Amino acid sequence: MNELNTLTLITDEPFEDEANFRRTPMERFMDKIEILDNGCWLWKSVTNNKMPHGRFRFEGKYWLAHRWIYEQTYGPVPDGLVLDHYLFPQDGCIGPRCANPDHVKPVTMRENTLRGNGITAINARKTKCPEGHAYDAKRDSRGFRVCSTCILAQRRERRAA
Numbered sequence: 001m002n003e004l005n006t007l008t009l010i011t012d013e014p015f016e017d018e019a020n021f022r023r024t025p026m027e028r029f030m031d032k033i034e035i036l037d038n039g040c041w042l043w044k045s046v047t048n049n050k051m052p053h054g055r056f057r058f059e060g061k062y063w064l065a066h067r068w069i070y071e072q073t074y075g076p077v078p079d080g081l082v083l084d085h086y087l088f089p090q091d092g093c094i095g096p097r098c099a100n101p102d103h104v105k106p107v108t109m110r111e112n113t114l115r116g117n118g119i120t121a122i123n124a125r126k127t128k129c130p131e132g133h134a135y136d137a138k139r140d141s142r143g144f145r146v147c148s149t150c151i152l153a154q155r156r157e158r159r160a161a
Helices: 003-011 025-030 065-074 109-115 119-125 148-160
Strands: 033-035 041-043 055-058 061-064 082-084 105-107
Touching (some): 025 065, 061 065, 082 109, 105 109
Antiparallel strands (some): 033 041, 055 061, 082 105
């Protein structure tokens, strides 16, 4: 009994197409995407639970789909860098579900975070304090940005009290 027949007996489902079982990783990958009009490669298969990034199984390991195809196309991501969907959302890219290697670029984790939509990025883009004054270039002892106008007003209030 050959290995293919053993597998058939275990699953109780015969392979309809033996050639399909022997596809290359690239063929398997390309079957899992849909190319959209905007150039995005929509990942139509397994995604991870936290973010809708595609997941692709290769050599017994799950890869982020955009990272796997990037490395197949351009080589390894340089040490210390991560892949950033730099066209998302301003240029119409669908972001995490896009697996097009031309829609990502290696950047530092800091740059990737600041370009995102998380609370860190939102706060970093603020240029004025909640009262509308411009933040100073200096920071307090904890590293937070400060507003000299508000600090002086708070000191005056404490002295007056």
